[in-house]
Amino acid sequence: MLRRLLLAVMLAGAVLAALASPTSAAKVIRVGALFPLNGTMSPLARQEYQGVEIARDMVNMDGGVNGTPIQLDSRELDDPTAASAAVRSLRGDGVSVAIGTYSSALSVPASAAASAAGLTYWEAGAVADRVTGRALPNVFRVGASGANLGANSATFAATVLAPRLGLSAASTRVSVVLEDDDYGHSVGDSAARSARALGLNVVSYTTYDAHNPNWPPVLAAVAAARPDVLILASYIPDGVAFRRAMLAAHLHVGALIGSTMAECGPDFGLMLGSAAVGLFASDRPTQGFNEGVLSPDARAIYERFSRTWEQTTGGPPTEEGLAGFSAAWVLFHDVLPRAGGLDANSIAAAARSLDIPRGSLPNGAGIQFSTEPAILGQNTRAAAVIWQWQAVRHSVTVWPPVDATGTPELIPLPA
Numbered sequence: 001m002l003r004r005l006l007l008a009v010m011l012a013g014a015v016l017a018a019l020a021s022p023t024s025a026a027k028v029i030r031v032g033a034l035f036p037l038n039g040t041m042s043p044l045a046r047q048e049y050q051g052v053e054i055a056r057d058m059v060n061m062d063g064g065v066n067g068t069p070i071q072l073d074s075r076e077l078d079d080p081t082a083a084s085a086a087v088r089s090l091r092g093d094g095v096s097v098a099i100g101t102y103s104s105a106l107s108v109p110a111s112a113a114a115s116a117a118g119l120t121y122w123e124a125g126a127v128a129d130r131v132t133g134r135a136l137p138n139v140f141r142v143g144a145s146g147a148n149l150g151a152n153s154a155t156f157a158a159t160v161l162a163p164r165l166g167l168s169a170a171s172t173r174v175s176v177v178l179e180d181d182d183y184g185h186s187v188g189d190s191a192a193r194s195a196r197a198l199g200l201n202v203v204s205y206t207t208y209d210a211h212n213p214n215w216p217p218v219l220a221a222v223a224a225a226r227p228d229v230l231i232l233a234s235y236i237p238d239g240v241a242f243r244r245a246m247l248a249a250h251l252h253v254g255a256l257i258g259s260t261m262a263e264c265g266p267d268f269g270l271m272l273g274s275a276a277v278g279l280f281a282s283d284r285p286t287q288g289f290n291e292g293v294l295s296p297d298a299r300a301i302y303e304r305f306s307r308t309w310e311q312t313t314g315g316p317p318t319e320e321g322l323a324g325f326s327a328a329w330v331l332f333h334d335v336l337p338r339a340g341g342l343d344a345n346s347i348a349a350a351a352r353s354l355d356i357p358r359g360s361l362p363n364g365a366g367i368q369f370s371t372e373p374a375i376l377g378q379n380t381r382a383a384a385v386i387w388q389w390q391a392v393r394h395s396v397t398v399w400p401p402v403d404a405t406g407t408p409e410l411i412p413l414p415a
Contacts, residue, residue, distance in 0.1 A: 010366035028071040029342060031331070032090035032098030032119070033057075034110050036078035037291075044268075044320050048125045050325025051317075054308050058301075059332040066337055077101060081108035084116075089118045094296035096172060096344045102320065104128035104146075104183035111139045116121060118188070120344040124327035131187040132370075132378035138348040140369055140377040142327035143390040144284055144384040146186025146259075150233070153187075153257045154194035156386050157229045160254045162200070164238040164411040169199040173324060175227035175253075177218060177242070179210035179234050187259040187282075189376065195231075203227055210238045215245040228254040228391055239273045239385075247275060254412040256281055257386070262378055269393035276389040278410035280398075285363045285383050286319035289397045290405050293364045295357075302362035303330065320400075330354075334367070358383070364403060 035049045053072065059068045073095050075086040083106065090098055097120040101107045107126035114121035114310040115136040120379045123131055123141040127149060129212050132141050149334035154174075172193050178188030184207070195202050204225035208218050222230065234242060239258055252305060257280040268275050276307075277357055287306070290298055307318045315326075331351075339350040358381050359367035366381035386399035388408055 005316060016169055023120055028069050030071050030073045030095050030342040032087075032095040032100075033072045033074040034077040034090075034098055034100030034106070035102055036106060037074070037076055037077040041078060041103055042380075047320035048064055048102045048324035050309075050312070051305075051321040051326075052124060052328040053330055054305055054312075054321075056329035057323050058304060058308070059187050059329075062246055063213075065180070065332065070332055070336075077106055077110060080324060084113040086110070086117065087113040087117050091119060091411075096120065096197070096342055097331070097347050099331060101126060102187075102324075104131070105181065107131050107239045108182055111136065112367055115139055116243075118344055122327065122331050126183075127186060127377075129190075129216050130182050132375055135147065135376045137376065138344055140348075140379070142330055142365070142367070142379050142382065144322050144382040145375070146233075147190040147380055148384050149192040149259045149282045149380060150187040150190030150192075150231075151259040152384050152386060152399075153191045153231045153259050154198055154200065156280070156282070157195065157255070157259065158198040160255075160399060160408055161229055161411060164252045164408065167228060169329065170201060172195075172200050172228045172229060173203045173225065174200045174229045174231065175204040175206070175225050176221050176231045177206045177208070177233070179213075179238060180207040180262045181210070182288045184210070184233045188214055188231070191233070191259065191263065202228075208238075210235050213241060215242065218242075219249045219251055220246060222367045223249070224251075231257045231259065232256065233259045236268055241356050243272060243275055243279070252415050255280065256413060257281070269389065269395065276393075277391060278413045279389050281387045281389075281395070282413045283385065283387060284319055284323055285385050285403065286322060286387075286394070287316040288405055289364060289381070289385060289403045293359050293402055294362065296413075298362050299366075300362050305362055306391070322363050326361045326365065328360065330367055332355075381410070 036045045056070045077086050099122040101110050102125045104126040111121045120138040127146040129146050158169050174193045176188050178184040206221045259282040335350045341348045354367045356367040363383050365383035368380050370378045383401045385397050387395045388398045389395050398408045
């Protein structure tokens with residue numbers, strides 16, 4: 001009996017030691033995260049990453065993925081040339097799926113590197129068409145592409161702006177100005193192509209270098225074209241600089257649509273103040289869209305996210321935060337639980353099987369990933385809207401009507 005008692009004590013001690021051992025920590029699902037959390041892109045990238053973190057926390061609070069918690073394995077990525085090394089590091093740590101990156105300049109090389117290394121790549125924010133335009137089978141994007149945003153700009157110009165300006169489509173003169181990289185061409189080329197298809201008169205197409213813009217020849221080209229509507233594909237700093245240069249040159253148009261130039265409402269409005277009033281922006285949804293488009297489950301998820309965001313930041317959710325959260329929520333809540341395994345191919349197969357109607361995600365989107373080689377892995381049910389600045393530091397969602405919380409105003413654009 002004494003021997004049995006001693007054996008029982010020894011067994012209990014061994015179990016307790018094993019539980020206390022660092023090597024026996026509870027199993028987790030590790031998901032890579034590639035974001036520029038330091039440097040010039042960090043303010044907005046951190047918002048997108050914070051949305052990803054909130055999605056992780058909410059799923060873990062609900063029991064994880066079939067009982068297993070998610071752990072983010074983050075790597076700093078602020079240089080396109082560092083993408084391969086960052087992906088190799090994740091691969092070496094046994095990660096099979098990575099989410100990123102906020103920036104198109106980073107997403108293009110990161111998604112290519114992930115594909116080459118055998119990982120599934122999940123884009124949360126970047127819009128460049130090339131991310132899902134290279135037929136990479138394990139690359140997915142939940143949000144809108146640049147082509148979506150450019151096409152929306154043209155459709156809005158043809159169906160809303162032209163009638164309000166007292167013009168037919170054929171008599172509406174459109175100028176397209178874009179910064180000269182993957183992102184700018186994704187938006188600008190789509191805007192020009194869609195505008196022509198809708199019967200609008202595209203009278204000029206002008207590129208510039210966002211890192212070293214030379215505004216006088218750009219503005220001269222626009223002025224010579226005499227557009228009624230100007231579509232601008234820019235980043236935020238050069239978008240602000242373009243608007244200031246435009247005002248300084250006394251260049252006036254009937255309407256200006258910035259495709260994602262005003263994606264970060266507070267920053268753009270803060271920098272431009274009254275000079276932003278009247279401008280439109282073609283972008284993904286932010287807080288302020290019509291929550292009536294959401295299903296009951298999606299609305300409950302959005303409200304949980306919104307409460308957590310406000311408790312953490314003291315303000316309403318941002319566009320970047322909502323984009324990061326929505327993309328991560330699909331991955332953590334819908335894809336991983338359906339995957340037959342945690343290898344990259346099983347995760348990708350689960351993603352391709354999704355058929356989720358619009359209004360089911362907390363940003364109003366649905367999910368169905370394209371199987372067409374030209375846009376393989378692009379979500380064909382992504383959400384995109386048109387905003388307008390209608391007062392100093394105050395923007396309103398105005399299109400499409402189902403998402404709108406206000407109506408377009410200030411047409412033509414005040415001089």
